[in-house]
Amino acid sequence: MLASANSLAMSTQMDKNSKAAITEETDIEKRKRLANQYIQSIKSKQDTIALADAYLFLSEAFSHSTKAVSYADSIIQLTKHLKDNPTYPAEGYLQKGIQLYYTANYDSALKNYLLADAYYKNEKNELKQLIIKHYIGLLKNNTNERDEALLIFKENIKFFDSEENRRQHKRQYLKSLYALATAYVFSKELDSAVYFSKTGINESLQQTDRYLYPHFLFAYGGALFWQKHYKASIDSFAKGLSLIPNKKISVCMVYINISTAYDSLGNQSKTFEYLHKVDSIYHEEPQVVLQAEEAYQTLLKKYQQSGNTKKQLEIINKLLAVERVIKKRPKNLSRKIVEHYETPRLLEEKERLISVLKKENDRSMTYIAISGTMGVALFLLFIRYYQRDKRNKRRFEELMQTTNTGTTQNTINPDQSVLDISETVVKDVLHKLRKFEQDKGFLDPGLTAVQLAAHLDTNSKYLTxxxxxxxxxxxxxxxxxxxxxxxxxxxxxxPKLRNYTLKALAEEAGFNSTDVFSKYFNKRTGISPSYFIKQLRTAKKIS
Structure with missing residues (x-):
C-alpha cells in the first residue's frame, strides 16, 4: 500500500513501457540503465515518499539479488529521519531483511526484521508483524528448528481463516500456504503436505501471474518423493524448474532433490548430472554455498563408492573451500532469535496479562474478597509447592541412581526400508556415532548437522x-x-563443578546460552540445574 496521495499519483503516471522493461527485461545492464533513468526522473520532483515508493518497486523488481538490497538501503537512508509515517522507514527495513534473506545473509536479515518490527508494533500493524513472523519461521528452518518453524506457520495461517484477509492479502496468503506445505514436507507429515501443496497450486492458478505456482510444484514434488513416487516427483520438480530459472537457491535445492530421486530409481548418470549442476551454479552464485556443500558431500560419497580417486580429490578440495566460507559466517542465529525476538514478546505478554489481572481485581474485588482469595491462593500455592518439591526430590533421586555417561543406545529395527538408506550405510553411521559419543564430540558449541555429517563421511539428510x-x-x-x-x-x-556459575556450566556442557542450557536440562531431567546442584550440596553435607 503506497504511503501518500502524491506517491499514488506517481505510481499511476509511471511510464508503462519503462515499468514493463524493468520488470521483464532479461539483459541486466539494460535493466540497470532503465532503473537509473527512472530514479533520476523522480528525484527531480523532490518528493521523498514518491522516491521511496520507486526504490521499493525497484527492489522488488531486482528481488533475490544484491541490487535489491542496495535499493532497500536507499529507502532507509532516504526515510530514516521521517517521524509518524505509517510506511517508512519500516518498509525499508522489512524489504532489506527480506532481500538479505534471499541472498543468504541470515544474521543481517534478522537485524532488519527486528528494526521493522519495532515500528510495526508501535503502529499495531497486525499484517506486517505476521509477515515478520513468517520470515522468522524461515530463519528457523535454516537453523534446523523445523518443529518450531512449523508451529509459526500453523499460527500464521489462522489469520487467513477470514475470507476478507485472504482476499485483501492474497500474496501473503500464498506465501503462508507455501511455507506451511514445505514445513509439512520437512516433518514428513505427508498427507498435510499434499493437501496444502494442492491448495496452493489451485489458489496460485487463480492469479493472473500464477504467484508461487512453481514453488507449490516443488513442495508437491517433495511430498511425492517421500511417498516414494519418484518419477512423479521428478516431473513435478522439472515443471516447477521450467518456470523459475533465476532463483538460484530454490533451483539448487530442487536439483539436489531430483538427484536423490534419480538415485532412488538407480539412474546414476542423472544423479551425477544434477549434482554437477549445483556445482556449476555455485561458481556463479556464491549464496548457494549450503546447497553446494550438500551436493559435494553426496558426490564425494558416490566417488568413494566407485573408487574414483581423482574425482574424490577434486571434490574434497571443493568441499574444503565451501566449508571455509561457511565457517566465516556468523553463528548463534538461533540464540539471537530467542533473545531479540521471542523473549521480548513473552515479556510483553506477561506484562499485558498482569495488567489485565490487575484491572479485573480492581473492578471486582473488595478487601474481604481479596483477603479470602489470597488465603485460598496461598493454600493452593503451598499444596503446589509441596507437590512440586516432592516431585523434584523424586526426580533427583532417580538421577542419582542412573549411570548414563553421555552415550545413547541404538534401536536397530531389522526393517530398514522405511529409511530408504542401505543397511550398510546405516550401520556405518551408527558405529561412527558411538565413537562420536565416546569422544564427546557433542561438546563443540558450534556443532551443526552438516558439520557432523561431514565428520562421519555422510550427508546431513541421511544423518538426521x-x-x-x-x-x-x-x-x-x-x-x-x-x-x-x-x-x-x-x-x-x-564437587568443584557445583561451585560454577550456570553460565560456566553451560559452556562446560557445550551450550552458547545459559537459558538454552537450563531449558534442555529441565526437559531432560525434569528439574532445574540450580535445584540439582543445591540437592547435591545438601546430600554432601548430610553424608
Whole structure:
C-alpha cells in the first residue's frame, strides 16, 4: 500500500513501457540503465515518499539479488529521519531483511526484521508483524528448528481463516500456504503436505501471474518423493524448474532433490548430472554455498563408492573451500532469535496479562474478597509447592541412581526400508556415532548437522533421518540430551563443578546460552540445574 496521495499519483503516471522493461527485461545492464533513468526522473520532483515508493518497486523488481538490497538501503537512508509515517522507514527495513534473506545473509536479515518490527508494533500493524513472523519461521528452518518453524506457520495461517484477509492479502496468503506445505514436507507429515501443496497450486492458478505456482510444484514434488513416487516427483520438480530459472537457491535445492530421486530409481548418470549442476551454479552464485556443500558431500560419497580417486580429490578440495566460507559466517542465529525476538514478546505478554489481572481485581474485588482469595491462593500455592518439591526430590533421586555417561543406545529395527538408506550405510553411521559419543564430540558449541555429517563421511539428510529413526529424537535434541547427560554425570562426580556459575556450566556442557542450557536440562531431567546442584550440596553435607 503506497504511503501518500502524491506517491499514488506517481505510481499511476509511471511510464508503462519503462515499468514493463524493468520488470521483464532479461539483459541486466539494460535493466540497470532503465532503473537509473527512472530514479533520476523522480528525484527531480523532490518528493521523498514518491522516491521511496520507486526504490521499493525497484527492489522488488531486482528481488533475490544484491541490487535489491542496495535499493532497500536507499529507502532507509532516504526515510530514516521521517517521524509518524505509517510506511517508512519500516518498509525499508522489512524489504532489506527480506532481500538479505534471499541472498543468504541470515544474521543481517534478522537485524532488519527486528528494526521493522519495532515500528510495526508501535503502529499495531497486525499484517506486517505476521509477515515478520513468517520470515522468522524461515530463519528457523535454516537453523534446523523445523518443529518450531512449523508451529509459526500453523499460527500464521489462522489469520487467513477470514475470507476478507485472504482476499485483501492474497500474496501473503500464498506465501503462508507455501511455507506451511514445505514445513509439512520437512516433518514428513505427508498427507498435510499434499493437501496444502494442492491448495496452493489451485489458489496460485487463480492469479493472473500464477504467484508461487512453481514453488507449490516443488513442495508437491517433495511430498511425492517421500511417498516414494519418484518419477512423479521428478516431473513435478522439472515443471516447477521450467518456470523459475533465476532463483538460484530454490533451483539448487530442487536439483539436489531430483538427484536423490534419480538415485532412488538407480539412474546414476542423472544423479551425477544434477549434482554437477549445483556445482556449476555455485561458481556463479556464491549464496548457494549450503546447497553446494550438500551436493559435494553426496558426490564425494558416490566417488568413494566407485573408487574414483581423482574425482574424490577434486571434490574434497571443493568441499574444503565451501566449508571455509561457511565457517566465516556468523553463528548463534538461533540464540539471537530467542533473545531479540521471542523473549521480548513473552515479556510483553506477561506484562499485558498482569495488567489485565490487575484491572479485573480492581473492578471486582473488595478487601474481604481479596483477603479470602489470597488465603485460598496461598493454600493452593503451598499444596503446589509441596507437590512440586516432592516431585523434584523424586526426580533427583532417580538421577542419582542412573549411570548414563553421555552415550545413547541404538534401536536397530531389522526393517530398514522405511529409511530408504542401505543397511550398510546405516550401520556405518551408527558405529561412527558411538565413537562420536565416546569422544564427546557433542561438546563443540558450534556443532551443526552438516558439520557432523561431514565428520562421519555422510550427508546431513541421511544423518538426521538415521538419528530420528534410531535415536527416536531430532538432531538438536540428540546433541543437547548428550550434553545434559554428560554434565549430570560430571556434577555428580566432580564437587568443584557445583561451585560454577550456570553460565560456566553451560559452556562446560557445550551450550552458547545459559537459558538454552537450563531449558534442555529441565526437559531432560525434569528439574532445574540450580535445584540439582543445591540437592547435591545438601546430600554432601548430610553424608
Amino acid at each position: 533421518k538415521i538419528i530420528k529413526y534410531h535415536k527416536k529424537q531430532s538432531f538438536i535434541y540428540y546433541i543437547n540430551n548428550l550434553r545434559i547427560d554428560t554434565i549430570v554425570v560430571q556434577l555428580k562426580e566432580n
